[in-house]
Amino acid sequence: MLVDVHVHLSSPGLAADRGPFLSGEPGLSTLYGDPAARLVTTQELLRELDLAGVDKALVMGFPFTIEDNAKRHNDWILEECARYPGRLYPLAAFDQRAPWALRHSEAFLAAGGFGLGELCVYDEGLTGPTLDSLEALAGLCRGRDAPMLVHVNEPIGHKYPGKAPMEIGQIMELVRRSQGTRLILAHFGGGLPLLACLRKEVREFLDLVRFDTAAMPFIFEPRALRLGVDLLGAGSFLLGTDFPLLKTARYVKFLEATGLDPAEIAQISGLAAQAFLGL
Numbered sequence: 001m002l003v004d005v006h007v008h009l010s011s012p013g014l015a016a017d018r019g020p021f022l023s024g025e026p027g028l029s030t031l032y033g034d035p036a037a038r039l040v041t042t043q044e045l046l047r048e049l050d051l052a053g054v055d056k057a058l059v060m061g062f063p064f065t066i067e068d069n070a071k072r073h074n075d076w077i078l079e080e081c082a083r084y085p086g087r088l089y090p091l092a093a094f095d096q097r098a099p100w101a102l103r104h105s106e107a108f109l110a111a112g113g114f115g116l117g118e119l120c121v122y123d124e125g126l127t128g129p130t131l132d133s134l135e136a137l138a139g140l141c142r143g144r145d146a147p148m149l150v151h152v153n154e155p156i157g158h159k160y161p162g163k164a165p166m167e168i169g170q171i172m173e174l175v176r177r178s179q180g181t182r183l184i185l186a187h188f189g190g191g192l193p194l195l196a197c198l199r200k201e202v203r204e205f206l207d208l209v210r211f212d213t214a215a216m217p218f219i220f221e222p223r224a225l226r227l228g229v230d231l232l233g234a235g236s237f238l239l240g241t242d243f244p245l246l247k248t249a250r251y252v253k254f255l256e257a258t259g260l261d262p263a264e265i266a267q268i269s270g271l272a273a274q275a276f277l278g279l
Helices: 012-016 026-032 042-052 067-082 101-110 128-144 168-177 187-195 222-232 248-257 262-277
Strands: 003-008 056-060 088-092 115-119 148-150 183-185 209-212
Touching (some): 003 262, 056 067, 067 101, 088 101, 101 115, 101 128, 115 128, 128 148, 187 209, 187 222, 209 262, 222 248
Parallel strands (some): 056 088, 115 148, 148 183
16 A cells, blocks of 8 residues: 655645735645646646555645635645545645634544644744744644644754754754654655664654655655664654655656665554555
């Protein structure tokens, strides 16, 4: 089984003309202000899943700051995923700092949403009210037994759209405050798995934490994943493509280059997600 825990889907209106949606939406503008940044509709997503042999996918939108934009898009995500039960699983994306974020999340999960994500902030790190809001949302997910997928990124290296000024210590604080919640940290957890050799300081907090592979081919060498598996086991890592940023085929090549054995690759490609998410 192949499971992609990180794909983005656009409503027909947004995909056709993003311009009207960018005003007042700094998160969306950061990633999609460039007309070359691709947005895809449901049928385009399904074609990619079919071509790659992906059985199930967690589907998410974008970090809207305006409540009406978030509600409209997340309601649409709910409706679209309901058309493909057992294949597409809806997550709610929004600016987690918004005063309406908790209320919106409660309504989304009550309406049949699978979880929350991708929750992301690009203009600051995980500190202060941003971290407090994530802690509150993690508590909601814990009570509903719903997963939460959060954008994190590596603290060093080249700059790119969507890279936040984030430190490993901040990511670890999020992990500590989210204990008991099924937490998926995007983008290899910003490199946090490589610090799992700090046994008492890190590993004991990671039982309900998983790390997706989104954008790893852009950022990490394949051996980073090999090292992560050596430290935490293949079951800690989940295939996430960040589609349409990258296609599944790119990750197949990346996984092959890690030197992992077929059983480990099978875990990362879907078995671990199936077990962790109850798919």
